Amino acid sequence: MALLQIEALTKSYGNEARALDQISFSIQAGEFVAIIGPSGAGKSTLLRCINRLVDLTSGDVRFAGVSVPTLRGGALRRQRTQIGMIFQHYNLVNRLSVLENVLHGRLGYKNMVQGVLGLYSETEKREAVRILESLGLGEQIYKRCDQLSGGQKQRVGIARALVQQPKMLLCDEPIASLDPNSAKIIMDTLQQINQKLDITVLVNLHQVDVALAYAQRIIGVNRGRVIFDGPPAELQQEQIQQIYGSESGELIFSLRERYAI
Amino acid sequence: MPSDPLKLRQIQSIAFFAILAALTYGSIVITKYDVVQGFTAIPRAFSWATTHFIPDEAAWRRLPRILEKLFETILMAVSSATTASALGLVVALLGATTTRPHPWFSLPARGIASIFRNIDVSAWALILLFSFGQSTYTGFFALFFVTFGFIVRVMVETIDEVGMASVEALRATGANYLTIISQSVIPACLPQLISWVLYMIETNIRSATLVGILTGTGIGFSFDLYYKSMNYSSASLVVLVIVVAVLIIEALSNVIRRAVL
Numbered sequence: 425m426a427l428l429q430i431e432a433l434t435k436s437y438g439n440e441a442r443a444l445d446q447i448s449f450s451i452q453a454g455e456f457v458a459i460i461g462p463s464g465a466g467k468s469t470l471l472r473c474i475n476r477l478v479d480l481t482s483g484d485v486r487f488a489g490v491s492v493p494t495l496r497g498g499a500l501r502r503q504r505t506q507i508g509m510i511f512q513h514y515n516l517v518n519r520l521s522v523l524e525n526v527l528h529g530r531l532g533y534k535n536m537v538q539g540v541l542g543l544y545s546e547t548e549k550r551e552a553v554r555i556l557e558s559l560g561l562g563e564q565i566y567k568r569c570d571q572l573s574g575g576q577k578q579r580v581g582i583a584r585a586l587v588q589q590p591k592m593l594l595c596d597e598p599i600a601s602l603d604p605n606s607a608k609i610i611m612d613t614l615q616q617i618n619q620k621l622d623i624t625v626l627v628n629l630h631q632v633d634v635a636l637a638y639a640q641r642i643i644g645v646n647r648g649r650v651i652f653d654g655p656p657a658e659l660q661q662e663q664i665q666q667i668y669g670s671e672s673g674e675l676i677f678s679l680r681e682r683y684a685i
Numbered sequence: 686m687p688s689d690p691l692k693l694r695q696i697q698s699i700a701f702f703a704i705l706a707a708l709t710y711g712s713i714v715i716t717k718y719d720v721v722q723g724f725t726a727i728p729r730a731f732s733w734a735t736t737h738f739i740p741d742e743a744a745w746r747r748l749p750r751i752l753e754k755l756f757e758t759i760l761m762a763v764s765s766a767t768t769a770s771a772l773g774l775v776v777a778l779l780g781a782t783t784t785r786p787h788p789w790f791s792l793p794a795r796g797i798a799s800i801f802r803n804i805d806v807s808a809w810a811l812i813l814l815f816s817f818g819q820s821t822y823t824g825f826f827a828l829f830f831v832t833f834g835f836i837v838r839v840m841v842e843t844i845d846e847v848g849m850a851s852v853e854a855l856r857a858t859g860a861n862y863l864t865i866i867s868q869s870v871i872p873a874c875l876p877q878l879i880s881w882v883l884y885m886i887e888t889n890i891r892s893a894t895l896v897g898i899l900t901g902t903g904i905g906f907s908f909d910l911y912y913k914s915m916n917y918s919s920a921s922l923v924v925l926v927i928v929v930a931v932l933i934i935e936a937l938s939n940v941i942r943r944a945v946l
Contacts, residue, residue: 475857477853477856477857500859501859501860501861502859503859504856504857504858504859505858505859507857508857508858509854509857509858511850511853511854513850514850515850515851515853515854516850516851516854517851517868517869517872517873518873519872519873519875519876520872528854528855528858528860528868528869529858530858531855531858531859531860531864531865531868532858532859532860533859534860534864536861536863536864539860539861539863539864539867539868540863540864540867540868541867542867542868581854584854584858588858588859594857
């Protein structure tokens with residue numbers, strides 16, 4: 425059975441055109457899937473419908489056999505603990521230390537009192553430190569997050585997602601604000617997490633070249649519709665043009681050439 | 686009309702100053718204000734102040750009583766600022782787009798704050814005089830209401846500015862509402878909150894003097910009493926003491942601000 429199954433997912437805001445229109449696909453446990461598409465194609469909304477940060481208008485999302493759209497309160501929060509999320513702008517509390525930010529990943533498992541007071545067990549703290557060390561942030565544990573570089577902040581974001589012990593990671597443009605060097609480190613890290621920890625990764629990207637280099641499968645989205653769904657080898661130039669619009673065809677084509685060689 | 690935009694601009698500024706001059710002259714004529722006498726009166730006012738508005742020995746003997754009243758005023762300013770800020774923070778959390786439990790909360794929260802803020806502290810003092818008479822409560826609540834309205838307004842903005850990203854991240858981990866507030870919104874907003882509370886304490890000490898004149902309490906009452914009994918030297922000592930107190934508190938809060946920001 426698929427880990428994530430999306431059926432006829434539709435999201436519209438008010439009377440405007442649909443942000444997501446009849447999206448259907450499923451993802452098996454252990455896959456590394458990239459969603460590509462231009463800005464405003466609905467990639468971010470799609471990701472947020474999976475953990476219900478955004479409510480869908482119609483359709484169904486099933487994660488690990490549970491139908492997400494009808495979940496409320498505690499059941500929804502328990503469902504969210506199984507899905508880690510990584511953001512373009514890292515979404516850390518900049519004034520808190522690296523360790524405190526990583527421990528935030530455990531808050532979904534806490535009851536009201538433990539959560540409000542921020543009470544973490546010894547085991548949870550050791551686990552957070554272990555994950556930080558494995559991501560090369562052993563030196564930064566007690567630093568405030570606003571003292572870190574962009575690449576380091578994103579690794580803190582990944583650590584926060586990993587202490588959740590998730591089945592799946594949703595990554596919303598994780599490298600869009602990073603320099604090429606840091607971007608590579610982050611993408612390599614995600615790949616290792618996928619391969620070594622066997623965590624399913626679903627990542628939004630707008631760079632086709634990165635998707636081609638890392639993903640086992642690519643889903644192309646434009647104007648809220650799935651245009652392409654298949655392995656990178658099957659992605660043709662016409663389809664890239666369809667995803668990104670015809671004007672950008674040439675630029676994309678040259679990138680494709682480079683990676684094809 | 687000239688087509689040259691620079692020429693047009695020149696004409697606009699000439700017209701502006703012409704209108705300004707006309708308005709000024711018109712006001713002088715209507716109010717029958719004698720400009721020459723007005724300006725020549727300034728040196729005379731100063732010479733009167735330097736001869737009469739100087740603390741003499743009798744005034745210095747009243748210093749302990751004045752300081753006692755000053756202490757009462759400072760306590761009122763600090764207690765009204767802190768209690769109003771605590772309540773204001775709660776209402777701001779209900780009103781801010783990022784943290785409101787439901788969109789319906791926003792308008793009432795902001796509306797109430799707006800009413801409390803836009804009625805001047807002296808008007809509040811006079812209104813409350815009917816309920817509480819000439820007592821410390823009147824002054825306390827007048828300062829409390831204005832501080833409350835102000836804190837709600839600035840904190841709503843602060844919460845939406847600094848809180849949005851980390852709130853989203855913590856929702857994604859499955860954390861509940863109060864946990865998100867205490868672990869991410871409060872830590873992120875704390876420096877600004879402290880800074881605004883300090884600002885309100887400074888403002889309230891200044892306002893407390895005026896409120897005291899109106900409600901017959903604290904240092905304002907001392908000033909009013911001495912002034913009306915034409916004991917100008919004692920009244921001047923009161924003013925001096927207030928100025929020194931405000932300067933000390935401003936310096937103190939600057940030290941605290943530097944430490945927390």
